[in-house]
Amino acid sequence: MKKFIINCLCAGVLSGSALAAAAQAPLSVSLHNPAGVAGGLVEVDYAMVAAQWAPLGKGSFKVLNTATGKEVPYQVLTEGTGQPVKILLDVPLKAGASTTIRFVAGKPAPVAAKTYGRYVPERKDDFAWENNRVAFRMYGKALEATPKEMAYGVDFWNKRTENLVINKWYKRTNYHKDDGDGLDYYHVGLTLGAGGIAPYLQDSIWFSRNYTGHRTLDSGPLRTSFELSYDAWQVSGKPVTVTKTVSLDAHAQLSKMQVRYSQSLPVAIGIIKRKDPGTILLQEANGVMGYWEPQHGADGTTGIGCIVLAPVKEMKVEKGHVLAVAATDGNGAITYYTGGAWDKAGLIKNADQWFRYLQEQAERLRQPVTAKIIQKK
Template sequence: MKNTKYICLFFLLLPLILLSQNKEIIEIQNNSDLERNETVVAVKWEAVLSRYPQIDTSNFVVINAATKKQIPYQLEHKGLPAIQNLLVQVSVKAKTTLRLFVQKGKPNLVETKTYARFVPERKDDFAWENDKIAFRTYGKAIENTNEDAYGFDVWVKRTDKMVINERYKLGNYHKDNGNGMDYYHVGHTLGAGNMAPYVKDTIRYSANYHQWKVLDNGPLRTTFQLVYDEWNAGGIKVKAVKTISLDAGSQLNRVENVYTFEDNKAMPVVVGIIKRPEPGLISLNEQSGIMGYWEPTFVEDGTTGVGSILTTPVKNMLVNNGQILALAEVKNNVPVVYYTGAAWDKAGKIMNSAQWFEYLNRFSQDLKNPMIANVK
């Protein structure tokens, strides 16, 4: 009778015993006072390899140690042949540590939550999106036409599905066909948070991007580069490379700009958001580098919130010629990083200016207190 009990207990514990074999442990530490929900975290691939050198990249799973369920992941290359990071999307409560296992197994299909592509059929647009929002910027073919625009465009959406290809195929993306639309106007401004040199108190716009390269394309993070030919920025000859990343679940892009110019002095730049003539709500925090705007409501189309967060010192914030601007400086060939993006009230998540400004403040706090990933 006793042996029968032991046998039954053994079979009950067998799944846990098997799970504990041939596994490595990844710890994701959230040391902040804020709960982190569905956040994409990068784990250095070399750290995974150091503990699991024989890993088969086509046959492994990441398991939540507490729930025993698979965690969605992506192998990030950053445009290089070798894997750079293991990206995992996780939720971690404040002041706690999440433990994950890496082991052999067939991974579940990860839903595509980020996507980007060059759009030659629409005058060289480059468009990108995640499960919250979408954006586009303009290419060479549209230059010197009445449709040309200098800044980042916003495509609002109220679905977690990818919509870019469908909208371009339909061709009438200025109309809401059920999942959102493009009603954001950019014109000859920086739009939704583009950056440009600000020389002699004037924005020195470049031409549109002329080269592009996708470095990673989902399912959890999409990253691409845009290259801008040399232009005259108020007497300074400047070139620029912009590397833009968008994570699943985020309203904001990470933008890394590298400006090349022949000068030992720092060059002034601005991040700008177009301001509408109708009344809207503006929130400026120079000390934290947060610039938020809740646009006036368009009766049928709803309301868009736009915001930018600078990670370098802000010299000033101001409203100039219909734009909200944050002034900073860049050095020759030294990357400068900031975050910019948007939200739409009809998506049902961020419904008013208070929620949007709070989102920006919290995003800024998250940047200052990133989660820490270690492989044990």
């Protein structure tokens, strides 16, 4: 009888050990890119992985590409909640391609920072953000005290380096001069600039003032995101407020703009149009709006473009802008993408290349990479 009890206890220990080992086993996830163009960074739901793989919330982990055996750079996103929400993976997938990644316990290799953003109080409340390709800024309340410099919209910085330049450029005596890594020559003024947004009623653009509140949500290395809030202003006789959540991924030319107004509204997303002739692309059906500016002397040429995921009512050239007119949803929200390219950066050199990039990104955004847990090993 004693021998039987001992054997049962040993079997229980072995069974418990086997279960513990199984819980620690690597978790495999299949990724598939359904689009006819190459994919960007890949989002995987943190809770989905945590439900199947206990080590995720207990310590450090690595992500391996099973085809190459190499580590996949990643970033855990909280989206300002203080808790993990998503895992952002830098795993390129060609058109229609699939691959498998594996989550394993262990200390990951450091990931070089490819995105960055911050509030810039030393330059009249700017908020600037960038990645390894492009840089932008939006304007804060302090700028309103200098009417000659006042600007509303999104500013685009012409950089031609993969290095992060925001802190370096703000220390320059003149970042409107190219010292080898680019310059800021893009003019915004009292316009929507490089893809700003505003209510559009009675055939008028109802500009807000500049942002008054800011909050960083995630800070690199693969994605920087932040939130800007605005004081109420009058729109056709009614007070309106807005909050803008902006994010930029590594390797992208476009920032994601998630905008929420205090009420449902028709809106215009706009690109300032220059006086000299440029090249314009208006594709209402797939929400793509592009502008290849006239050359800016020795500085080169800038392209600006927007992708609107919501239905677009119309696109037109009016009021000094290239405009896409749409509407928020029932909650006052709309999501779109805006960004730019500079021919001197060497990646996108002409209007055809820029418009093709925008069209491909529209397809990718509407058919994102999917993730599915397939097995443990």
